[in-house]
Amino acid sequence: MMVLLQLLLSFVQIGLYSFGGGYAALPLIQYQVVDLHKWLTVQEFADVITISQMTPGPIAINAASFVGRKVAGLPGSIVATFGNVLPSLIIVLILAALFARYRSLKVMDGILYGLRPAVVGLIASAGLAILFLALLGDQNFPTTLETLSLFAVILFAFGFTITKFKKINPIFIIIGSGVVTVLASLAGMKI
Amino acid sequence: MEDQKLADPSQLSKAKLFWTLFSTTFTLSAFTFGGGYVIVPLMREAFVEKLRWVDENEMIDLIAIAQSAPGPIAVNTSIHVGYKIARIPGALFTLLGSVLPPLITLTIISYIYYAIRDNKIVQTLFFGMSVGVAVVILDAVIMMAKTVFKQKDFLSPIIMVVAFVTIYFFKVNVVLIIFGSAIVGAIAHLVFHKGGKR
Numbered sequence: 001m002m003v004l005l006q007l008l009l010s011f012v013q014i015g016l017y018s019f020g021g022g023y024a025a026l027p028l029i030q031y032q033v034v035d036l037h038k039w040l041t042v043q044e045f046a047d048v049i050t051i052s053q054m055t056p057g058p059i060a061i062n063a064a065s066f067v068g069r070k071v072a073g074l075p076g077s078i079v080a081t082f083g084n085v086l087p088s089l090i091i092v093l094i095l096a097a098l099f100a101r102y103r104s105l106k107v108m109d110g111i112l113y114g115l116r117p118a119v120v121g122l123i124a125s126a127g128l129a130i131l132f133l134a135l136l137g138d139q140n141f142p143t144t145l146e147t148l149s150l151f152a153v154i155l156f157a158f159g160f161t162i163t164k165f166k167k168i169n170p171i172f173i174i175i176g177s178g179v180v181t182v183l184a185s186l187a188g189m190k191i
Numbered sequence: 192m193e194d195q196k197l198a199d200p201s202q203l204s205k206a207k208l209f210w211t212l213f214s215t216t217f218t219l220s221a222f223t224f225g226g227g228y229v230i231v232p233l234m235r236e237a238f239v240e241k242l243r244w245v246d247e248n249e250m251i252d253l254i255a256i257a258q259s260a261p262g263p264i265a266v267n268t269s270i271h272v273g274y275k276i277a278r279i280p281g282a283l284f285t286l287l288g289s290v291l292p293p294l295i296t297l298t299i300i301s302y303i304y305y306a307i308r309d310n311k312i313v314q315t316l317f318f319g320m321s322v323g324v325a326v327v328i329l330d331a332v333i334m335m336a337k338t339v340f341k342q343k344d345f346l347s348p349i350i351m352v353v354a355f356v357t358i359y360f361f362k363v364n365v366v367l368i369i370f371g372s373a374i375v376g377a378i379a380h381l382v383f384h385k386g387g388k389r
Contacts, residue, residue, distance in 0.1 A: 016261055025263070056221055060262070061290060061297075062297045065297035065298050066301045082290070085266050088270060089282070092262075096274045110377035110378070111376050114350060115255035116248070117347040117349075119255050119258065120251070121351040121352065123331070123332055123335065124355050125358045127328035127329050127332045130229065130324055131328075134318075134325045173323045174323035175320070179319070180319060
């Protein structure tokens, strides 16, 4: 029981303080999970980050589910995960209600006028990082093309061309790319 | 700007409405790898283009507000979209939909991780899927950037490029970029639209 409460408190704090989402939460998770409560070793923590890059969902939730399960079984996994999103739920609902109420204020127009293009810029940055990670194995701007995967470039170009001509459900594009890659690899192609 | 007609979700029965909110966010969350901004363009595609429950500009507003709260952006955005469509019950269903897939996946993986970690086929599958994710995001970014240029003012594209460069190349904290662009927008609006429409 005590450990469930500790999990809850730890992950509520991680959720509450991780402004900026995603990797912004990493140091907070490390502090709570590795340094403070010693629920994971540093190596296990690094493994959780690796898993997070290969599985769906935000890293904080992935860490919560993984750590919770390891420390206190299924109840631990559920408690840690919902503890992690509780601050989000409350704060977003408050902001959403305020936004709906004060939407007609003139200054709100100005704020949104500034935010809209910024959000597109942020998503573009993430998109580019993911593209470079997929094609070159490193999300930073490439300085060398040595690690370039020719297969990934062709797959990307092919997929991108298809979306220009036909509206396909994104999930089919993602799964399709995975399946094609596995088949090509089994057929002996260099990936 | 209002060129596409929005569908009205309140015409649906409550059960159908909540099921659609839950199943949409659940599917997106289950198949979205890479976290962060990956799921947001996909949510735009589902709620703006497919269901037509939210219009393009509203969607960007929802994302912007969701960004100013702590926590994962994917979760925050889904909470806000759910709230926008069906108030607090809607928010609870979209939250559940977006949280359950990672919760289930990671709980299972915590049992089998060490067995599959070194499996070549699993690694190859994930690699191929990451290429597919890149296709989907770049496609969405291009469409969103077109909306920015449609505003026909000089400041919006500048804000977009500055936000992109500061986060991608200089790794500036997202919160700073969000607050900075909000302040720039508010000031610019006051200066250029003195005694404006409203």
